[in-house]
Amino acid sequence: MPNSDIQSSADMPLWRKVWEFPLVAMVIGLAAMVAAVSAVGGVMSFLPDSLSPDVATLITGIGATIVIIAVYKLIIPRLGRERRDDLPMKGAVGDTALGLFVGFAIFSAIVGVAAALGIYRAAAYGMSEDIVPLLVQAGLVASVLEEIIFRGILFRFVEEFAGSWAALIISSLLFGFGHASNDNATIMSSLFITVEAGLLLGGAYMLTRNLWLAIGLHAGWNLTQGLIWGIPVSGNDYQGFLDSTLTGPEILTGGAFGLEASVLALVIASSAGLWLIWQAKKEGHVVPPSWER
Secondary structure, X not given: OHHHHHHHHHOOOHHHHHHHOHHHHHHHHHHHXXXXXXXXXXXXXXXXXXXXXXXXHHHHHHHHHHHHHHHHHHHHHHOOOOOOOOOOOOXXXXXXXXXXXXXXXXXXXXXXXXXXXXXXXXXXXXXXXXXXXXXXXXXXXHHHXXXXXXXXXXXXXXXXXXXXXXXXXXXXXXXXXXXXXXXXXXHHHHHHHHHHHHHHHHHHHHHHOOOHHHHHHHHHHHHHHHHHXXXXXXXXXXXXXXXXXXXXXXXXXXXXHOHHHOHXXXXXXXXXXXXXXXXXXXXXXXXXXXXXX
């Protein structure tokens, strides 16, 4: 059987070897996502100006999410040497719900420590003026699109070629510095996101081998800090249910970027991420480089 597999691979046409090469698959997958987002932007530009900003945001966000998932399902599972769908229906609701809860718990723990240290103070409680942008942009679209790109495409195909550890490092760095253009971003904020979010979200993907837990974690993290605790989401200042202030050394508060850029988030979220990666290793989910398989 091994000999026939080797023979079959040797007899494979050159075009097919190139097409199935993991890094080529990665480029094709990224191009498909860029095309999907661009198409949605083009279509949504025709929305009537009479629509309120919240309605336009809702339509655009839901439309973008549907298109992004549809393009993923149609294209990405058919790329690479190891064909699989990382958005299976099985476990979608349960894993996403668990991720939402864990994201809420982790970021609430960060806020709790900040409050105990006198860094975080909540001034007032009321209806969120930005509930629709928070739910749609920071919650739905950001979690689905970014997890598909950074874990479902980048991590997956780098791992297929160079193994889990290389995939974790590369996807984390690209994810962290992909936020470098956000409002109030600094080199420190990008480095902290690289470590804390890279480990947490990469660990969730490694453990479950699908994107649902990571999507739920990502959405829960964003919504908890912005909607519930009134903290900037990756440097973007939204009006949540609470008016809050962060006072103290920037290493503890994260400055204008928010608690994501604080050592508190770095320690707590990274610890949770390392635990997920440890569990993934125990489950045998660490993939060696292709040249060692």
